[in-house]
Structure formats: structure tokens, C-alpha cells
Amino acid sequence: MQPVLSIAGLGKTYKSGHEALSGVDLTIDKGEIFALLGPNGAGKTTLISIVCGIVTPSAGTVTVAGHDHVQGYRAARSLIGLVPQELHTDAFEKVIATVSFSRGLFGKPRDPAFIEQLLRDLSLWDKRDAKILELSGGMKRRVMIAKALSHEPEILFLDEPTAGVDVELRRDMWAMVRSLRDRGVTIILTTHYIEEAEEMADRVGVISKGRLILVEEKHALIKKLGRKTLTLNLAEPLAAVPGELAEWRLELAGEGHELVYEFDSQAEATGVPSLLRRMSDIGIAFKDLHTKQSSLEDIFVGLVHDTKAEQPA
Template sequence: MQSIISIKGIEKTYAGGFRALKGVDLDIRRGEIFALLGPNGAGKTTLISIICGLVNATAGSISVDGHDIVRNYRQARATIGLVPQELHTDAFERVRDTVAFSRGLFGHAPDAALVERILRDLTLWDKRDAQIKELSGGMKRRVMIAKALAHEPRILFLDEPTAGVDVELRRDMWGLVRALRDTGVTIILTTHYIEEAEEMADRVGVINNGELVLVEDTSALMKKLGTKELTVLLAEPLAALPPELADWRLELNADGRELRYVFDRHADRTGIPSLLARLRDLGIAFTDLNTRQSSLEDIFVSLVSDRRPA
């Protein structure tokens, strides 16, 4: 698939010698939802800020829809909408006016119909004449998204878009992001809510200590690294694992009443039936079975933990 953003060898070293980014290479596909994950201080916001022209890279190059972000700054920036993590807006401005003003900043002619459509899509039309200071935190974040969409960008950056909003509003915003993608807008989001990436993203990138650790299709990542866990609740406690169960990777909990079996859900298709049959052969009765599939959060924690500096 054609790339809309191409990042080559991006480095960023701040005063004092801190390397926030270390040779990042990344291509973001046109029309996809790409989730950038990483712990605090990993370099997510720095990378977004460089792409959007808010921070200068120390080395490397970036092109946005074929425009170099340094040589062709105006053309590159015109294709981008940015919703920053912090809520920056004039508290006394009215909702409709601030969105219309953002459109004008990019040299676009006024378009009242477009502004109305954006506000309606974001459930802001009823608040169109309200001052920003009168809105809730979730509504203010919607205003930030409306401002970012006012100049009709083909790329939208969402830096922690649902931070501080309730679950219901978060779900609404997920729907909005999908709707934008359906119109051809490329979405890049950073998030601490890993379920957002698992729910929405076509691909996931993991960044840690300024390095891009992994880029993978979300579904492929889950298949490749995802595991499944079976917990067997025993009718009677075991003092120790019988040697006859050595062929399975089993853990016995402290009180001897639970067996835990972790396995690859794709490679191990006969493990559970064989294990249960073996338990019956040994006269080990059980009262219940619970299964759990690894989440993207489990995978993320594992990837970051494995690459922590010594």
C-alpha cells in the first residue's frame, strides 16, 4: 500500500545530550489507522511534533504526501491536522467561531456548511454558540478535533485523544475515528489505553527509549505473539505437580487448588484435550475451567520489558 508519510533515520537530541529519538524509520500507509504505543518519555510526542513541524529533528528526513517537511513546509503542513494532548484554546471564544478561525489560518475560504457538518459529526452543534470555558473536558477535546479538521486535512494526528474522558465518550470518539478513516483520512494516534489500539488500529508501532521496537499489523501481532491461558480449578488440592504432567508447562498455585497452563493458541491445538484426559487418567478431578487470551497490553508490556536498558 502507498505510504503517505515516510520517515527516514530521524534523530532528536536535546540540549544536554538527551537522545529522544534514535534513528527512527517508519512508513505510514495512506488511509490506515496507525497506533503508536510506548511508555511515558519513549519519544511518541517528539516524533509527532517533528512530523507536524513543531520540533526540528537533529538528523534524518520526513516526507508527507510527497512533500519534504523542511523544504516544502507549507504544503506538508496543509495536509495535517493535529489534536495535541494538552487542551489549548481560548476560553472565551465561541465554539463555531474558533473552528471557523482555524480553517482561515490555512488560507481556506469560509465554509459555514462544512463547519456545521463537522460540529454535527462531533455532537457539538448544540454547543455552537457556547464559550469554550462553559464546556466539559470531553467537549473541549471534541472542539480540538473540530479545529484540526476545519482545513480538511488528509492526515490526522491524535495525541492521547481520549485522555480524561469517560468510557461512553471514548466509544463515541472511536466511532468518529473509524468514520474519518472511511472517508480516506489517515489516522495516527498515540494512546495509553491499549484497548484503543487493539480495537481500532490497522497497524501498531511500539517505541521505547527513542527506538522503534516493532511495527506490525495488529491482527498479525496478536496471532504471532498472543498466547492463551487455561486455569483448571481442582476439586482437591495437590501438594505438588505429579511427574506424569511434566510434558505440559504447568504451574500450581500456592494453595494447590489451581493449575495454570500457558500455550500458543495456534500451535497447540490438542494440548487442552490431552491435558484434561491425562488429569482424568491420574484421578485428578476438577470443578471448573477458565481460559484467557493475551491482550495487546500483555504483548506491549512484554516487548518493552524485554528491551529495558540494563
């Protein structure tokens, strides 16, 4: 399948000398939901801005459905919708006017029926004649999404779509993203809420200090890099981890009531059965036990922390 978006060797150094992106390669397939994770200032917005034509790259190429984004910018940009992070709106415009304006700007013929459906889908129809400055923050965010979807793009960029958004809108947004995907729209979102990526994304990319340090299918990532922890609730508290159990490198928690063992669930020998046998041999009894799979968040924090350690700023 031809990728809907391919980015090769993309780099951006700002005039100030700040290197925001460096050597980014990324391929996005049609119809997938891709989450770009990274701390603030990692280069997420710069990456999106380059693809959308707002920032000129210092190096590299971007191809959108086979169209080079410089040579074939009209074809490339027609396929893209962007919801920026900040709420940039024309305060005095009416909702329906600003959404229709966006459709015209992207060269699409007027289609009042489509605009009506779009506004209804985003719960904006009742507010269509309201001026944007009269709307709440959440409503403004919906207007931004309506503007981005007004020209029926095949690729939608959502830059931090749920930053500062209430629970209801966030849930609506997730539902909207899924229904767009069902219609074949490719969605690329940036976020620093890991749960968002975990909830929605098919694939995850992690960006840190302008470098794409990892791209992986979400479940594979959790499986591959995920670690499990086994927690044993002891019958009698311990003062210290007994020497006989040293090889498992256990930790004592809960004021001596819990023994915590961290292990790699993919390994041939997890060490769990042998640990339990040894404990029974030396007479340490436990009341209960549970295991926990590490989340994307743990993985992410670990990854970004590692790159920070490698490249001291």
C-alpha cells in the first residue's frame, strides 16, 4: 500500500540556532491513527507545521499521497486538515461563516448541506450564528476542528487536541476521531497525555529533542518494552529482604508488608516460579499476590529519560 505521508531526513534549525528537528524519517499508512508523543519543546509542533506548509524545513522532503509538499503544494495541502494547538480564531466572525470561509480557502465549492452536517456532528449547529468571541473555550476548539474538516481532508493533524479540554469534550473528540478513521481518514495527533495515545492510536512515535527516537505499533511497544511487576502481600512483615532471595533483586515496600519483583514478561525464564519455590523453602508466607503490566506512560517516561541522560543539554 502506498503510504499517505512520507517524511524523509526532515530537519529544522531556527534562525536562533535552535535545532528543533533533526533527521526525522516517518511513513504513515492510509487510515491509521498515529500518535506522536513527546515532552514540551520536543519538536512535535514544528514537525506538523512543516508538513502543513507553515514552517519551511531546513532539510529533507515531505510527500503527501505521492505529491511533493513543495512542488505539488496545491495537491498536497488540499488533502490536509490542521487543528492547531492554540485557539486562533477571528473573534468577530460567525461560526458558520468562518467554517464556510475555510472550505472556500481550500478551493472547495460551496456545500451548505455538508457544512450543516459537519456543524451538527460537532454540536455547533445551534451556535452557528454566534460570534466566535461569545463561545466557551471548548466550543472554540470544536470550531477549529470544524474548520479543519470543512474541506473534507484525507489527513487530519490534531496538535494537542485535548489540552485544557473537559472530560466530555475529550470523549466526544475520541469518538469523532474513530468515526473519521472509519471513513478512511488518516489521523496524526500529538499529545503528552499518554492515555490518549493508549486509548486511540494504532502506532506510536516518540520524539525527544527533535529526534524521532522510536516508532512502533502500540501493542507491540507495550509488549516489547513493557515490564511486569509482581507484588506479594506478606503474612508477616519483614525488616529486610532475606539474603537467600538476593538474586531476584527484590524491593521491600508497604512498611515491610510487601515484596516487589520486577521482571521481563517476554523473557524465557521470568524467575517467578523459582522465586515462589525459594520463598516457600525458607518459610516466607504470603496472603495475596498480583502482577501489573507497565503502561505506555512508564515506557515513555523511561525512553525520554534515557535520551536525556545520553545527550546532556
